[in-house]
Amino acid sequence: MPTVPATDALGSPGARWDQALARAGHAPRRPGNRLTLLRDGAATFDQWLARIAGARRWVHFENYFFMADEIGRRFADALSEKARAGVPVRVIYDPVGSSSVPRRYWDDMRRAGVEVRAANPPSLLTPLAGLCRDHRKIVGVDGVYASTGGVCISEAWVQHAENGLVYRDTAVGIEGPAVADLELAFARMWATVGPPLPPGERLDETPGDVAPADGHPGSAEARVALQAPGRLRALRIMELAILAARDRLWISDPYFLSTPRLSRALLEAAADGVDVRVVVPATNDHPSIGALERAGYGRALDAGVRIFEYLGPMMHAKTTVIDGHWARIGSTNLTAANFVTSWDLDLLVDDRPFAEELEALFEHDFAHSRAIEPGGTHRPRDGKPWGARSAGRRSPLRRAPGVPASFSRLGGELLRVAREPSRPRRRTATAAAGATTILASLLAARFPRLLAWPLAAVGTALGASRLRRAVDDRPTDEGG
Structure with a gap:
């Protein structure tokens, strides 16, 4: 340098x-x-x-x-x-x-x-x-x-x-x-x-x-x-x-x-x-x-x-x-x-x-x-090599399920919003919402018993909503 x-x-x-x-x-x-x-x-x-x-x-x-x-x-x-x-x-x-x-x-x-x-x-x-x-x-x-x-x-x-x-x-x-x-x-x-x-x-x-x-x-x-x-x-x-x-x-x-x-x-x-x-x-x-x-x-x-x-x-x-x-x-x-x-x-x-x-x-x-080492002896509990987890993925952190993937996406979105120079009120509100969600995710990671049931309830409700929407949007005999 x-x-x-x-x-x-x-x-x-x-x-x-x-x-x-x-x-x-x-x-x-x-x-x-x-x-x-x-x-x-x-x-x-x-x-x-x-x-x-x-x-x-x-x-x-x-x-x-x-x-x-x-x-x-x-x-x-x-x-x-x-x-x-x-x-x-x-x-x-x-x-x-x-x-x-x-x-x-x-x-x-x-x-x-x-x-x-x-x-x-x-x-x-x-x-x-x-x-x-x-x-x-x-x-x-x-x-x-x-x-x-x-x-x-x-x-x-x-x-x-x-x-x-x-x-x-x-x-x-x-x-x-x-x-x-x-x-x-x-x-x-x-x-x-x-x-x-x-x-x-x-x-x-x-x-x-x-x-x-x-x-x-x-x-x-x-x-x-x-x-x-x-x-x-x-x-x-x-x-x-x-x-x-x-x-x-x-x-x-x-x-x-x-x-x-x-x-x-x-x-x-x-x-x-x-x-x-x-x-x-x-x-x-x-x-x-x-x-x-x-x-x-x-x-x-x-x-x-x-x-x-x-x-x-x-x-x-x-x-x-x-x-x-x-x-x-x-x-x-x-x-x-x-x-x-x-x-x-x-x-x-x-x-x-x-x-x-x-x-x-x-x-x-x-x-x-x-x-x-890629494919070496130091492996996570599921036994898969670290390198084997990266195929076809776009971001290192997005391979993990649940909180890790959400944290990566939320972190990227929060930073993107913070950089946006226009619409200050919308930027502030979105950044605050993103920071709150990140905090909730970290609390879930740190205190899983405290937040496991509320998060499970929210996840179940969202999943049920998606399933109902999928059923409502199914093709009919009159439609394509």
Whole structure:
């Protein structure tokens, strides 16, 4: 993938890539960053807690998923201790993602002086708006350090399997100009859910002058890409990145329910000779979603995509590396639901040493995964080879019955409607209906007993209606 030197002429390939990426993601390029790749939950927690302990000006903390377990209590204690010392501490959590956390957990932090806010609480007055979730993970300390990635606040992220493998997730520690972009993202969400940050806690609206605390700049060029509900920025960025790949395109994702367009781009890249590899969990923390992922293996394998199932407790990393030069680390799952209904954040890095370090992490994951081969020994329960399932089908996900196929169609339709520039009222209504149906489908997959009978009743009624229509439309002696 081309690099983007600052002296590029406007017409050069590097400048065109720079322009396309800036437009697609509204993510300006920030040179001079020093980045630390955090390979799992333990490394991430250690760095986050150390930075919180050393805070002098403020701590800004935003995360989708908290648990009131040992890790959750460690962070609550660290944030509370810093607030008692007089440092402003602000926390944003998602009330759906953190729904199992008792109110006492937040109240204890508030009593210690931490200001805690819930992002977009569900409301009976605006039920459809409640579908939009704050899925981001942001840590900002003193305006000189920030971090993002997929790591949540739970002891699940420090699990080890019996085979010694860890719960895999990836985050990145950031020092340099990109810190200001993450701080600005936090500030905007903070202002969305309540009064804005005080002036002394906001970096400039035009970030770019932040340097590491020791004064020594880094060498990595980075962008902070903000995904907001309905914006589709993460989808456009991934489409551009896949189209630009020349040699290698490696992706890790826990819930790889790719959209039809993204799936097609991956298959075309593989058919064009690009080394396309996807790492997903062998054991998914949402088993039904794992089944949906496997429903798409056949055609991907036939096209030359290599699929690896990580054998640790979970593969939760949302990362991409291309041609040993360009990398993405963030919170965005490559699903229609995330593209359309979530606030997410990804760090895009154009730096060979960092990308090579991420590639080495991918190599480790490949070595500790089982490779799925067309017609090989790793088969679903019905015993059919993955490749045998793809004959005569148009979309990888549409081979699966029931919810998987419906999810694929609904996801594609929802994205199509979201892209449509005309008829805003109709677009909004249709998108809301599509998002509601997707949510119902995911609830059915997650809680089958809860929704099985209502869905069965609806399905039976629809089937009976179709049968009656078929009988009513049968040919008669008087007609053709």
